[in-house]
Amino acid sequence: MTAEDVRAYKPAPAHFQTAGRHFGLPPERVLHVACSSYHDLRPARAQGWRTAWITRGTAREAAAAEAGAVFPNLAGLAAALLAEGEAPEATSAPAS
Secondary structure, eight states: OOHHHHTOOTTSHHHHHHHHHHHTOOGGGOEEEESOIIIIIHHHHHTTOEEEEEOTTOOOHHHHHHSSEEESSHHHHHHHHHHTTOOOOSOOOOOO
């Protein structure tokens, strides 16, 4: 799913609403792993989605403070999801 498909650019709600319809999951079952507070965290939370921030060794405290969870890397995120019994679904959100 691209901005061209949706005819909107993040942080427009259409991008997130289209993804939500595509996956057909209740909002509380969606986890959006963010790259940007403005483009990702805020609009994902507005849809009722859970959010996570991967710090990747950078100190972006302001963005991390807005995330529902913060991890140093994807391995940490995967470990946390497995620990809470949230094995990844067969599909994943496409990158944009």
